[in-house]
Amino acid sequence: MxxxxxxxxxxxxxxxxxxxxxxxxxxxxxxxxxxxxxxxxxxxxxxxxxxxxxxxxxxxxxxxxxxxxxxxxxxxxxxxxxxxxxxxxxxxxxxxxxxxxxxxxxxxxxxxDPEVVLQRVRNTITLFAKQGILRDLVADQVAEREKTNTLMVDILSTIVEFRNGESGLHVTRIRIITELLLEAMQRRFPEYDLTPSKIANISNAAALHDIGKIIIPEEILNKPGRLTPEEFEVIKTHSAVGDAMLKGLHFGKEEELVEYAREICRWHHERWDGEGYPDGLVGDQIPVAAQAVALADVYDALVSERVYKAAYSHEKAISMIKGGECGAFNPDLMQCFVDEADNLNEMIEIRSDSAAKLFDVDQLSSELIERKSPGLSDKTVSLLKRERTKLVLFSEMTEGVLFDYDYESDTVLLSGRDASRYGYPQIMAGGEQKSLAEMSEDPCVMLIREYLEAMKPCDSVLSMNVDYVFPDGVRRSCEIRSTVMWSEDEEECRKLGVLGRILPAGDLQ
Incomplete structure (x- = not known):
């Protein structure tokens, strides 16, 4: 040697x-x-x-x-x-x-004893070398899994932003600003007990703050002018809906990340003085996770262009927040925000490296699927593909009643510009004791069930004309177009659900 x-x-x-x-x-x-x-x-x-x-x-x-x-x-x-x-x-x-x-x-x-000494030295060095390799492998796998989890959250939250007419970069900026605020809180106010692990989980969960907006009608969500009081009340429902969606998860709802996400979804519009919504919490009744995301969300909304306003400058946004024009915030949090304000844009830019590419949903989900990294199960891959398909299909459909039927959960999500117009609730779901068919005799639900029973794996698209009685009691001739989602299990091709829309004849294009 x-x-x-x-x-x-x-x-x-x-x-x-x-x-x-x-x-x-x-x-x-x-x-x-x-x-x-x-x-x-x-x-x-x-x-x-x-x-x-x-x-x-x-x-x-x-x-x-x-x-x-x-x-x-x-x-x-x-x-x-x-x-x-x-x-x-x-x-x-x-x-x-x-x-x-x-x-x-x-x-x-x-x-x-020379032989004993030499052999023990050899054994110890070899053992530690193997432990080092194992430690590095574990660290790499943990890092890769954390990255995958973060990207998964980003994909789902960016889908909401896509529908909301906003750039997916809003998601990453919210996470970065939240992270900067919490790191400053950790340094200045140790009594909040913010550990690096908590900060990481809260910052990742911040990306899901607006998932409840998925149920808000598009004409309200992207209205260019001022909302009416009634429309604003509809917008306000997204907080409780986001919390309810996460509470209804079948798996993982006890995870710390999900618990933080629920706090953030429900309470990121609460204000320190009790003037927020949906529960009117006051002061420290508001979890610190929701407090930080609330301030991050307000700042980013001010400096970003929206359909109803132009973007404010960084200096103007800081002035408005300090002046109380955007509601009251925790004084400790405000101190951290003001202290970090001068470096905020620089730190967002540094931590947003390659953000545009990162939040290309279609590219991102493709990379995740093809990479098959540790922790990415077949079920997760299937869900990613399904969400991507839904995003593409629904982005091309603007008129009529859109429906998304999930076979396993026995749930129909109804949306689109005309859903409420024809008297549909947003979600109709089967309970623990009753099936969806027992809870609702809606013809749409029955048709979806018939599609699932009748279609073969080679049949993925169906278009037909029917006379349909809407929930408002009026019979209309309409066209139904649907796409059936199938699992990719080689041994068993299972039906996962149906995506489609019901288009009344008067609205046919």
Whole structure:
């Protein structure tokens, strides 16, 4: 083995003979560095950080003994990277146990048996190398899974933004501003107990703050002028609806991320003085997660162009928020916001690197599906594909009543410009005891059921004309167009649901 490729071992012993013996045993396979006491050993570790593969450490030494060295290594977390074998003539169990308690991985007695010393050194270095590889693999998988989870949240939230006529970058800006505010709160106000893990979960959950808007009629959601009081009341329902949607999850609703998302969805329009909605919470009744997202959402709404307004400048937005024109906020949070304001745009730009590409929903979902990264199950892949198909289909449909029937949950989501016009509720779902058919005799539901029963895997699209009695009691001739979603299971092709629309004859195009 060439000298340049030898691993380095640090021998720490105040007796020159012991150092010489160990050097003779190890020098054929390893580069050996010697230290005469604990202080010298620590200096070498500082100078050669990351280069020491193993330390052989005597216990009884002047200036700083071996136990003191082990204690320092343990406090500084060096023992996780530099394994230590104690070398000593002491054989009492108490002595040996103390060494292991302080982080030593092995214990070699003097006088030295060259073969025993060499083999234990080899074994320890090999074990730590394997542990390092495993640790790196786990870290990579955790990081990849976290990235996948974040991208999944972004895909779903961006679908809502797409319908809302806003750029998907709104999602990432909300997350970044929330993260900056919470990091500032963590530094200035430790009493809020904001850990890095909590900040990460809250910031990711922030992307889902407006998912309830999926049920708001498009003509209200994208109205260019001022909303009427009645229309504003409809808009306000999105907070409670978002909370209800997450509460209804079949899996994962106990996860911390989902709990934060529910808080944020429901309460990000609450205000410190109790003038917000939907529950009129006051002060610290509002969870800090919702408080931070509320302020982030207000700022980004001010500096962004909307169908009903032009974008304000950064300076104007800060002035409006400080002046109370956008409602009252937690004074601690406001202090952090004002302190961070000068650097806000720069930090958003830095943390939004490649954001435009990141929030291309179709490209993003394709990359996730093709990558098949750790933690991305077949069910998740299927859901992603289904959401992408729905986004494409529904973006092309503007008139009529749109329906999205989910076979597994036995639920129909009705939307579109004409849904409320013809007397449809937004959601009709089967309860625990009754099926959808038992709860509703709506012809649309019955037709959907008939499609599912009659269609074969090769049949994915159906268009037909029928006489249809709408919930308002009027019979109309209409066209029904639908697409059936199928699973991609090679062993069993299952029906997942139906997407389509009902178009009254008078509205046919």
């Amino acid at each position: 060439s000298a340049s490729k030898k691993q380095t071992i640090l021998v720490v012993d105040d007796t020159a003979v012991n150092r010489m013996v160990l050097s003779d045993i190890l020098s054929d396979e390893y580069e050996v560095i010697e230290a005469r006491d604990g202080l010298e050993a620590l200096n070498i570790l500082h100078r050669k950080e990351g280069q020491i593969a193993l330390m052989l450490l005597d216990v009884v030494m002047p200036n700083m003994d071996g136990f003191e060295v082990l204690a320092l290594l343990h406090r500084n977390q060096w023992s996780a990277n530099v394994p230590v074998i104690i070398i000593s003539a002491e054989t009492s169990s108490t002595y040996i146990r103390k060494g292991f308690e302080l982080g030593a991985v092995d214990y070699v007695n003097r006088p030295f």
